[in-house]
Amino acid sequence: MARAGLTADRLTQAAADLADEVGFENVTVSALARHFGVKDASLYSHIRNAHDLRVRLAVLALAELADRVAEAIAGRSGKEALVAFANAYRAYAREHPGRYSATQMALDPDAAADSAAGRHAEMTRAILRGYDLWEPEQTDAVRLLHSTFHGYVSLERAGAFHRHPRGVEASWIRALDALDSVLRAWPA
Amino acid sequence: MARAGLTADRLTQAAADLADEVGFENVTVSALARHFGVKDASLYSHIRNAHDLRVRLAVLALAELADRVAEAIAGRSGKEALVAFANAYRAYAREHPGRYSATQMALDPDAAADSAAGRHAEMTRAILRGYDLWEPEQTDAVRLLHSTFHGYVSLERAGAFHRHPRGVEASWIRALDALDSVLRAWPA
């Protein structure tokens, strides 16, 4: 009886790759078991259930995304940091569609605390240091930025923009310009 | 053998209500059949398969949302129209979480053409008539607005904002202020 050497981490990694291949909604316990050449039931010693697997995947993706963003904004400030953040975010979503979908899962408070969600908010705040924005407006701005980034890549992936000839790239640059100018002159 | 009087439309309506109750991802053919007191197999004379059912639901929700938005912006212009649009959009998402989730489905080109997606874009354009914005900037602005609305309600629903004390309502108002000011002074 040869062992496949399963661990929760290896399962989560494989699930992430699987998500990018076949879509987050198609990440099933069965598919993952097939990938390792074992029976479904064997996975349940490592993960509690299918939902637990998806939560682990979400936590993994959030951490990866936070790493990418952190690297992108390191040593930059102001608009440069804003653009670097946004592009890192969007690039991750494009390169890892399944992982990105996972980051949109509703996490219960416990899982959210374990996740890198806090790092995301903190890094967004870091960008705002270049814009002379303080509480409570800072939180408003954090929410606006996050909403815009997420909304844009989410709609882009859903194909909402491709029905019009205007380049998606050009609109993205303009959106970042707009955000920069709104941050510089935040309405009182 | 009493008949339940099923039609594709009645199924879609019931599916929409079901989605709001138990979540879009839990809208199954079985659950719907149970609701009508009928066997699963009976639904397959009205819908092609489970995916088809969800697409119909998405199309229904997009149309409803477009109606709500159209009513909201009728007779308004400028910032008033912007705020009315945004609030109608957000209110629909809150009142009908399952239906709203459905609108986020990736629709294949055929289904998208049948949907009210075009009306949404057109209404967003209508708002911009109050802002002296023309192509190609108009498309950029449409995309920015849509992204921000969708991103905001989507993150709000995922609970991404509730980890911070600042009121979600206040941030929303500020986001709309910011969008208004960015539209008035669209960066050249």
Added chain:
DNA sequence: ATCATTTGCCTAGGACCTCTAGGTAAGCCT
């Protein structure tokens, strides 16, 4: 080195969902 424990994967099986094939009864048309 042997035995005990833990760990990893197994089989078996129940519950639920999806969907097809083919059948029968209800309602409409002539």
Added chain:
DNA sequence: AGGCTTACCTAGAGGTCCTAGGCAAATGAT
């Protein structure tokens, strides 16, 4: 009344999720 279409049925195959209980491999204790 007979025929046709429509609405719903039974039966059944195949997939996913998950639990219970078992055996064998790895690990650690003596």
